Amino acid sequence: MTNDTAHAIATARARDLSLLMTRWPSVTGSPDEAHFSQQLRAHLAETPYFTRHPDQLFTVDSHGEPLTRSVAALVRGSGRRTVVLAGHFDTVSIANYGTLAPLACDPEPLTEALVKELRSRPLNAAEARALTDFESGDFIAGRGLLDMKSGLAAGIAALERFAGLEAREGNILFVATPDEENRSRGMRSLRNALPEIARRFDLDIVGGINLDASSCERDGAEGRAVYLGSIGKFAPFAFVIGRPTHAGYPFNGTSAHRISAEIVRAMDTVPELSDEAFGERSPPPVCLEARDIRDGYDVTTPDRVWLSFNWLTHRRSARDILGDFQAIVSDALETALRAQDDHATRYRGRDAGKTEGLVLDYAELLERVTARGGHAALARLKALDDSLAGSTDPLKVSREIVSAAATEAGIEGPAVIIGFGSLHYPLVHLDQSEAGRRMQARLQPVMEKAAARHGTSIKFKQIFAGISDMSFFGHRPEAGETGLLTANTPSAAFTDDAPDGLLSFPTVNIGPWGRDYHQKWERVHAPYTFGVLPDLVFASALACLGE
Missing domain, CATH: 3.30.70.360 (Alpha-Beta Plaits)
Structure with a gap:
């Protein structure tokens, strides 16, 4: 299969899977959130690779009643070097859609309904911008489509493209976690389970790519980015x-x-x-x-x-x-x-x-x-x-x-x-370790080639400004910090009880971009998210897997 054919398949897969997963509601704390992992695991189980390797598709218990779980999907190649692609599947509430709430998780009908509503009345500046975006045909609405099921879809598309290679060097582990919108219990439980997963499959995890969404209010230049860290x-x-x-x-x-x-x-x-x-x-x-x-x-x-x-x-x-x-x-x-x-x-x-x-x-x-x-x-x-x-x-x-x-x-x-009064999200940045600086050096030519291939721009940004699972992804908290925080946080539920033996590896964020996430006009930029992002994630993962 040629690279062009593989890319075309990944683009179509990313779009189809983004829309499909958005139609599976998963508001944080709801029964739908707990059910989502069952739906995703069942869907992946029907794909060719996991039909042949069912033991490499599994779930990790997280929290809640009903119990929520993370989904883990491993595609193996040669050697132990492994990159983890990670994203969350929970979303914020659909309440702010008002009378359009029944369409909140159905992207295409919702987009049409929003355009109809916006055309029917006077608009403020944000609404006028949303209408212009929708009428361009480049943006699609949907609760959680931007934040962040399209990021998950890009990760799955990259994983499946890797599975289609005849000679795979290294391994890619894809994980989808609950609860990012609350207190990152999904990522923290997955983080705690990673050492045992690595032992079970004999993996050496050398890097991680978080797939969370960013926003840009201009032409997208700020959204087409690889983030080197996440804010504390x-x-x-x-x-x-x-x-x-x-x-x-x-x-x-x-x-x-x-x-x-x-x-x-x-x-x-x-x-x-x-x-x-x-x-x-x-x-x-x-x-x-x-x-x-x-x-x-x-x-x-x-x-x-x-x-x-x-x-x-x-x-x-x-x-x-x-x-x-x-x-x-x-x-x-x-x-x-x-x-x-x-x-x-x-x-x-x-x-x-x-x-x-x-x-x-x-x-x-x-x-x-x-x-x-x-x-x-x-x-x-x-x-x-x-x-x-x-x-x-x-x-x-x-x-x-x-x-x-x-x-x-x-x-x-x-x-x-x-x-x-609440959970601390640690600052993380590639500059904090030698392995992180090496990872940045490997990603620079990948970004340049991807930008040239797609006729666009992709740049490094230092700090992902939204609170994200990246704070706990590959991060081993300092004992002194943990002790001080625990002693001065009234509720144990909002402290990070990190066990000994956690893995530490550099992570970046490479995700979709759009506008107004968590809002009624939440929308994803389709050409970048479905066309460029799966290719960039795939190429970045391969670069990190190289010796």
Whole structure:
């Protein structure tokens, strides 16, 4: 079979399989997500290679009720060198399609319906752009088509093209995982299982290609890319404890809202808190949640206020983030208390004195819980954590546990408890290892040849800006980081309990591009995704397999 014929087959296969898998709904946490792996395994089992080698197509248990599983498909050649192609199959909700929700997972009818809707009314700028894209014929809509079933399809097309080679050097393992949109439990369980898979099949895993989607709002140049790393994410929280007072006597207490407002002012969108590394700059932190902790109305100032932030990083470690956050919160607490003391002095016409405050990290809070309530208090907190384990809202879980811990410790305000409210996604980058730098050097000529072959451009980009499974794919977390994060994350469900003996190998992201993923107008750029991407993934895998 000629290369042109093989490429044409892969292009058609990528398109057909993308549309097929999109028609299999798989919203995170739904029974459909659990069922998807059965559908995909059954489909692959009917292909020629896995009809002959059924033992090389299998599933890996992940999590949930009903149980979700990852699908693994291995095509063997000569030798032990192996590249892993990986992507997730879960999607976000279809609720934002409104009356078009029944069509959300049927790409072609959905695209037609969206065009009809957009043509029927005045449009904002984003909608006008979506209509232009759809009318060009180059873009197709569908929940999960862009993010990221078309990436999975490109990986399968590359795998099958590899299976069609007469003389295969090396091996390709394709994996499709659940739960990326929640807390990457699919990839983390697959990561934990990889050492045993490698032993079972005698594989030496030398590299990985993640297949996640990217976005470009212009001509696609930013989407036609090989990403050398993925951004890091922290979710620091501040649990503010004031001294409540009747609204008619505001200076008899301390306002938790004033303290929280100062923390938000010092953190939210402050450019100096962003990272610069690899020639790129991360976004500054933003406040994701701010709420007082009470259920009903009264005229008493709130006792407790919860704040949670999203802090994306290109270089900062967990210790850096916790230290910087503690300094910011301490300064903000001091600023708020001095302001209220000054207001009290001016209102009363006499010196109001100096109010003192306290900042503790969650690990320090637990020390106070132990000192005051002993093992019984810790057991009550664990029981609370266990009862909340099924929740998909990490901030709610963390908020309730911290509130209970503050009560167990007898903390009185003004005080602020800090820690991490959700799963940490580690920064990963090829530049962190010699093997990674070699991988980049191998991919450079592959990209140049693929771009010339398809009459387009393909470039390296340093950091994949969306939170992705790439943070756990081939990444062995540092023990020091893991210990600090675990000690300061209230719920065990949102820590990464990584076992010993994990494999470490360089990874890149090579995926489809489109626009507005997770939105109603989510759409994939078909010519690149179906025509160029399977070829690029195949050629990149072969390059990594070379000795």
